[in-house]
Amino acid sequence: MAIWYEKNISDIANAHLRDQDLPYTYTGALTLEQNAENWQKFFMEDEAPALPTAIAAMDFAFSQKYGGYDYARDLRSVNPDWIKPLNMAFSSLDFPLDKPQKIVAMGANSGQELDDIFGLQQANYKIDIVDISSVAIAKGKAENPSFNFRQGRMEKAPFLTKNYDLYLNLRTIQSSGADKVATVRESYRLLKENGLCVMSVANGYLMPDKKGVLQPVRGLLDNKKLDEDLPYNIASDVETSMRKTGFALEMHISGPTEIFVVGRKPKK
Numbered sequence: 001m002a003i004w005y006e007k008n009i010s011d012i013a014n015a016h017l018r019d020q021d022l023p024y025t026y027t028g029a030l031t032l033e034q035n036a037e038n039w040q041k042f043f044m045e046d047e048a049p050a051l052p053t054a055i056a057a058m059d060f061a062f063s064q065k066y067g068g069y070d071y072a073r074d075l076r077s078v079n080p081d082w083i084k085p086l087n088m089a090f091s092s093l094d095f096p097l098d099k100p101q102k103i104v105a106m107g108a109n110s111g112q113e114l115d116d117i118f119g120l121q122q123a124n125y126k127i128d129i130v131d132i133s134s135v136a137i138a139k140g141k142a143e144n145p146s147f148n149f150r151q152g153r154m155e156k157a158p159f160l161t162k163n164y165d166l167y168l169n170l171r172t173i174q175s176s177g178a179d180k181v182a183t184v185r186e187s188y189r190l191l192k193e194n195g196l197c198v199m200s201v202a203n204g205y206l207m208p209d210k211k212g213v214l215q216p217v218r219g220l221l222d223n224k225k226l227d228e229d230l231p232y233n234i235a236s237d238v239e240t241s242m243r244k245t246g247f248a249l250e251m252h253i254s255g256p257t258e259i260f261v262v263g264r265k266p267k268k
């Protein structure tokens with residue numbers, strides 16, 4: 001059986017579209033096969049008649065890959081300190097963990113990471129979670145009923161209103177088809193003035209060695225090859241988008257499992 005990161009979002013989405021005789025192709029980003037119209041346009045315009053089909057194909061593919069995500073095979077499982085950079089950011093950037101906070105987490109799957117980050121303090125917070133996978137959302141609702149789950153996409157979440165103290169988006173911006181610019185703009189819309197935006201880019205995996213024993217490796221897979229620079233390049237693109245959108249960049253921390261980029265929405 002393929003290990004989770006070998007499951008290719010394009011292959012799964014295309015098989016799903018073919019099974020339904022739908023005339024679309026997913027090529028890293030969904031494209032309309034008949035007129036080769038750019039997927040980003042097709043996917044981002046809510047009016048586009050094919051949008052529900054595109055979202056359903058994304059849901060299907062991400063649910064296959066991440067619906068039953070096993071954190072025991074995740075790089076964080078051998079790096080329990082992965083949270084340290086976040087705690088450093090919260091304390092030095094004056095995000096008071098002991099006060100009620102309104103938090104939105106994009107691509108947080110079934111919500112386990114929110115439990116890991118906030119522990120018992122989460123009782124103080126209102127936490128909304130958005131993920132494209134309906135399977136991850138169903139799992140989250142069953143396992144973490146104190147969080148509010150919605151299926152949706154990080155690029156555009158009109159069902160959320162703009163009053164969050166903290167926006168979290170961990171290890172999702174490097175996902176297939178993700179639109180970094182739209183995602184950063186949406187994070188800006190969702191935050192209160194002075195609110196913090198924390199994004200991270202995965203920088204490694206646990207991969208089986210020749211004997212099948214999981215070992216940590218650095219980089220991100222690109223065309224089945226590990227590219228050690230890719231996480232830094234993606235993090236740099238995210239920083240550029242944040243600056244252009246109006247965020248004040250506060251921190252860039254390279255941790256054992258991901259690179260964190262933290263910005264603040266300035267006061268007017």
Ligand SMILES: C[S@@+](CC[C@H](N)C(=O)[O-])C[C@H]1O[C@@H](n2cnc3c(N)ncnc32)[C@H](O)[C@@H]1O
Nearest residue numbers: 062107108109131132133153154170171172175
């Ligand atoms: C690599 S997992 C990361 C999960 C968790 N944040 C973590 O770091 O362990 C990526 C998650 O993002 C979701 N996802 C991918 N693209 C998305 C999008 N455009 N909008 C919302 N969620 C997305 C996937 O379904 C999956 O649950």
